[in-house]
Amino acid sequence: MVRLTRIYTRGGDAGKTSLGDGTRVAKEGARIAAIGSVDEANAALGIVRLHTQGQREGVADAMLARIQNELFDLGADLCTPGEDFASPDRLRVIPSQVKRLEDEIDSMNETLAPLQSFILPGGSPAAAHLHLARTIVRRAERDIAALMAEEPVNPVALQYANRLSDHLFVLGRALNAAAGGDVLWQPGATRP
Numbered sequence: 001m002v003r004l005t006r007i008y009t010r011g012g013d014a015g016k017t018s019l020g021d022g023t024r025v026a027k028e029g030a031r032i033a034a035i036g037s038v039d040e041a042n043a044a045l046g047i048v049r050l051h052t053q054g055q056r057e058g059v060a061d062a063m064l065a066r067i068q069n070e071l072f073d074l075g076a077d078l079c080t081p082g083e084d085f086a087s088p089d090r091l092r093v094i095p096s097q098v099k100r101l102e103d104e105i106d107s108m109n110e111t112l113a114p115l116q117s118f119i120l121p122g123g124s125p126a127a128a129h130l131h132l133a134r135t136i137v138r139r140a141e142r143d144i145a146a147l148m149a150e151e152p153v154n155p156v157a158l159q160y161a162n163r164l165s166d167h168l169f170v171l172g173r174a175l176n177a178a179a180g181g182d183v184l185w186q187p188g189a190t191r192p
Helices: 030-049 058-079 095-110 126-152 155-180
Strands: 016-018 024-026
Touching: 016 058, 024 030, 030 126, 058 095, 058 126, 058 155, 095 155, 126 155
Parallel strands: none
Antiparallel strands: 016 024
């Protein structure tokens, strides 16, 4: 369990920060970029939840609450270097979390009409914010892939980020379906 008694430590004032194992690394490094993008995605989902709590989107809110917790798990995974991806002593994202996202995507997608066009980010407030969160998760995915090119990373971390962006896309479509439909791209609609 985490216990924080002080919020500022001054430990990062010289441009370095500590990883979960105590290693000090540069704040501009690939690992910190990936952790930061995951954190930003989590914050964006907090904004989405302002539009889903206590409303007919209650199922969506419960999914998002669980996903926010899992994003902290993902951050902890990324914060702990090493190759011991199956060690019970380390908090790592696991394949069953990816599978659950896939199952939820399939379940939500069954109720949606097939796409006939690309969709524009927008629609209901919750869906619009989900689209923003989805793009942040895509950046986190790229950052995780860049980190993987430099050093060992739990491969399930990348799978989770990849599946999560798909999940947020489909969830946004599901919320828009309940609120009047997606905003469709109309190719060339503004050309004279």
